[in-house]
Amino acid sequence: MLTAILVMVLLAVVLGAVLGFASIKFKIEGNPMVEKIEATLPQTQCGQCGFAGCKPYAEAVASGQAAPNLCVPGGDNVAKSLAELLGVEFQPVGGAEGAGPKPKMVAFIDENTCIGCTACIKVCPVDAIVGSSKLMHTILINQCTGCELCVPACPVDCITMEPVKTDLAAWKWRYPVFELKKAA
Amino acid sequence: MRTLHKFHGGVHPPQHKAESNGLPIAPAPLPKRVIVPLRQHIGAPAKAQVKVGDHVLKGQMIGAADGYISAAVHAPTSGTVSAIDLHAVPHPSGLPDLCITIEADGEDRWIERQRIDYKTAVPDAVRHALRDAGIVGLGGAVFPSYVKLNPGQQAKIKTLVLNGAECEPWITSDDMLMRERAAEIVEGIRIMAHLMQPDEVLIGIEDNKPEAITAMQSACQGTSFEVVAVPTLYPGGGEKQLIQVLTGKEVPSGQRPINIGVICSNTATAYTVHRAINHGEPVISRVVTVTGNVQKPQNFEALIGTPISEIVRQAGDTSHYIMGGPMMGFDLTNLNVPLTKAINCVIAASPALFPPKPAAMPCIRCGQCAQVCPCNLQPQELYWFSQSRNFDKARAYNLFDCIECGCCSYVCPSHIPLVSFYRFAKSEIVMQDREKIAADQAKERFEFKKQREEREKQEKAARMAEKAAAATAAKAAAAASGEMEDPEAAAKKAAIQAAVERAKAKKAEAAALSPSPHPSPVEGEGAKNTEPT
Numbered sequence: 001m002l003t004a005i006l007v008m009v010l011l012a013v014v015l016g017a018v019l020g021f022a023s024i025k026f027k028i029e030g031n032p033m034v035e036k037i038e039a040t041l042p043q044t045q046c047g048q049c050g051f052a053g054c055k056p057y058a059e060a061v062a063s064g065q066a067a068p069n070l071c072v073p074g075g076d077n078v079a080k081s082l083a084e085l086l087g088v089e090f091q092p093v094g095g096a097e098g099a100g101p102k103p104k105m106v107a108f109i110d111e112n113t114c115i116g117c118t119a120c121i122k123v124c125p126v127d128a129i130v131g132s133s134k135l136m137h138t139i140l141i142n143q144c145t146g147c148e149l150c151v152p153a154c155p156v157d158c159i160t161m162e163p164v165k166t167d168l169a170a171w172k173w174r175y176p177v178f179e180l181k182k183a184a
Numbered sequence: 185m186r187t188l189h190k191f192h193g194g195v196h197p198p199q200h201k202a203e204s205n206g207l208p209i210a211p212a213p214l215p216k217r218v219i220v221p222l223r224q225h226i227g228a229p230a231k232a233q234v235k236v237g238d239h240v241l242k243g244q245m246i247g248a249a250d251g252y253i254s255a256a257v258h259a260p261t262s263g264t265v266s267a268i269d270l271h272a273v274p275h276p277s278g279l280p281d282l283c284i285t286i287e288a289d290g291e292d293r294w295i296e297r298q299r300i301d302y303k304t305a306v307p308d309a310v311r312h313a314l315r316d317a318g319i320v321g322l323g324g325a326v327f328p329s330y331v332k333l334n335p336g337q338q339a340k341i342k343t344l345v346l347n348g349a350e351c352e353p354w355i356t357s358d359d360m361l362m363r364e365r366a367a368e369i370v371e372g373i374r375i376m377a378h379l380m381q382p383d384e385v386l387i388g389i390e391d392n393k394p395e396a397i398t399a400m401q402s403a404c405q406g407t408s409f410e411v412v413a414v415p416t417l418y419p420g421g422g423e424k425q426l427i428q429v430l431t432g433k434e435v436p437s438g439q440r441p442i443n444i445g446v447i448c449s450n451t452a453t454a455y456t457v458h459r460a461i462n463h464g465e466p467v468i469s470r471v472v473t474v475t476g477n478v479q480k481p482q483n484f485e486a487l488i489g490t491p492i493s494e495i496v497r498q499a500g501d502t503s504h505y506i507m508g509g510p511m512m513g514f515d516l517t518n519l520n521v522p523l524t525k526a527i528n529c530v531i532a533a534s535p536a537l538f539p540p541k542p543a544a545m546p547c548i549r550c551g552q553c554a555q556v557c558p559c560n561l562q563p564q565e566l567y568w569f570s571q572s573r574n575f576d577k578a579r580a581y582n583l584f585d586c587i588e589c590g591c592c593s594y595v596c597p598s599h600i601p602l603v604s605f606y607r608f609a610k611s612e613i614v615m616q617d618r619e620k621i622a623a624d625q626a627k628e629r630f631e632f633k634k635q636r637e638e639r640e641k642q643e644k645a646a647r648m649a650e651k652a653a654a655a656t657a658a659k660a661a662a663a664a665s666g667e668m669e670d671p672e673a674a675a676k677k678a679a680i681q682a683a684v685e686r687a688k689a690k691k692a693e694a695a696a697l698s699p700s701p702h703p704s705p706v707e708g709e710g711a712k713n714t715e716p717t
């Protein structure tokens with residue numbers, strides 16, 4: 001009887017020690033879910049989800065405080081992969097009708113109208129606007145994520161969003177369309 | 185006799201070479217206008233060196249290489265630059281690209297040509313001459329040759345392979361060039377061999393071109409170059425396939441021939457190397473096969489930039505035009521496109537020659553495509569993943585080793601356009617990768633901006649605190665040492681005081697002279713000056 005109890009206690013102590021050691025040794029820093037979610041997001045830092053950037057949104061989604069279908073630039077594709085990641089049912093972005101990913105847009109400053117107030121430079125999340133006080137501003141289109149944050153910031157409404165033109169370097173082969181023969 | 189090896193798979197499509205190789209290469213008539221695209225090679229497009237209205241001479245550089253992987257473009261004839269703008273180019277997308285349009289003056293006057301003695305010149309000077317002569321691989325990939333001929337830190341080049349296989353049906357431009365200008369091709373090979381110093385030079389020609397083999401063999405007499413007849417099997421002219429047939433070595437997945445000490449170049453490229461180095465003539469023309477449903481199928485030596493419509497005089501019921509061969513080429517959307525360095529063949533297609541493909545049926549997983557794939561891939565799996573947009577899986581199954589030769593589509597009993605799916609998947613994956621890089625960059629920039637704003641805030645707070653501390657310290661010091669002010673401030677104060685006194689005196693004087701009620705403006709200024717500045 002006593003031996004049995006001792007054996008069990010010993011076992012419990014040894015296994016407990018192993019578990020305790022493992023929990024310290026293999027501890028994961030941070031929430032790995034946040035990183036996975038953030039990798040799925042398009043990193044436009046636009047704030048259209050209601051959070052100040054992609055990382056805060058990823059943290060909110062991971063902790064269950066935000067729905068996974070709030071990313072407007074990512075559209076349904078991102079919403080779908082987030083829903084899959086979280087194991088919840090997919091809800092289309094922006095209500096029942098859904099939304100595909102928006103065509104890629106970049107901001108454009110009408111340089112004749114620009115007064116050089118630097119308001120847009122301050123709101124650009126990725127520093128894609130160059131210019132100085134009372135001097136013309138311009139957009140670095142390769143860095144612009146198309147977040148549209150600069151559009152309302154401009155006091156003279158000289159910023160518009162322009163679709164990115166497809167040139168030869170950015171051209172993609174289309175999905176081949178062909179009719180399948182009906183099985184007899 | 186050299187032992188030849190085999191590559192996996194391959195097919196025997198009808199060759200249709202006899203149509204166009206019966207007549208010698210004919211010079212195409214001088215066009216009235218040439219349109220020279222700035223992007224005729226892999227890599228960065230050339231940078232325009234002329235402006236509208238400039239008069240250019242034949243062979244003058246009008247676009248310089250921009251960056252390492254790039255090549256120059258030249259004026260194909262003398263004339264005046266009439267436009268530098270977007271023009272339709274031969275590309276499957278049908279999208280326009282930046283081109284320089286030259287109105288020919290009909291004189292066809294050459295710029296001064298400078299030949300280079302490659303034996304005494306430093307190798308880099310020869311390579312730069314190749315870049316500035318716009319030499320690119322004329323086998324179809326149009327990769328800048330000077331980059332390829334720069335082994336850099338790589339191990340020694342064992343084999344230089346000259347590709348004269350020309351395995352694609354209908355095309356005979358390399359065949360005719362080898363028959364007619366074998367000696368000049370061999371001169372070009374000499375230059376390449378001098379640059380690379382390979383142990384052996386092999387010239388691979390498919391055995392369906394006996395005249396070309398004989399011509400090259402007699403031109404190679406007295407040299408160490410070996411002409412090897414390789415069995416006719418499509419795609420035996422693929423770079424990796426030809427290397428395998430000749431050397432038995434397989435280029436590993438995701439690597440290039442240079443990794444196994446082999447360099448492969450087209451025979452037509454060797455010809456342009458000879459023209460550039462020994463004659464100072466840049467690539468301003470090329471031999472192009474015009475065949476199919478045309479009045480007289482033949483090879484033409486045409487200027488780069490000649491509109492295709494001026495070269496092709498088609499017969500009746502032509503339905504469309506194929507650029508390149510029927511296996512790997514694509515349909516031209518418009519005949520008003522210029523000839524570029526990449527175009528070795530234009531086929532006028534008619535329903536009789538190229539009957540429309542029957543409707544595709546579902547994949548039955550028969551595996552015939554896997555049997556003919558020269559890259560040892562599993563085309564049926566790649567098709568499955570591509571059509572379901574499962575791009576990660578497609579990549580894991582080595583989609584990027586696919587050379588798009590079209591053997592799988594050729595044998596598919598269900599007539600599925602397999603290569604179209606691979607091209608679709610490849611371009612999607614390339615785009616996804618680019619977007620990923622852009623997203624990572626945006627994230628980095630966003631985080632840096634946040635960090636910077638935080639730092640600026642802290643710096644501002646620190647500055648304010650410092651100022652406040654300094655102010656209190658100064659106050660305390662002033663209180664402690666009575667009226668001990670610094671002389672500058674004291675002088676300023678005295679000056680202000682003097683100005684106030686003067687203003688007061690003036691005012692009193694004015695009041696004494698004329699007792700007008702309006703206040704003097706001087707008083708206001710004086711009052712302002714007394715404010716602490």
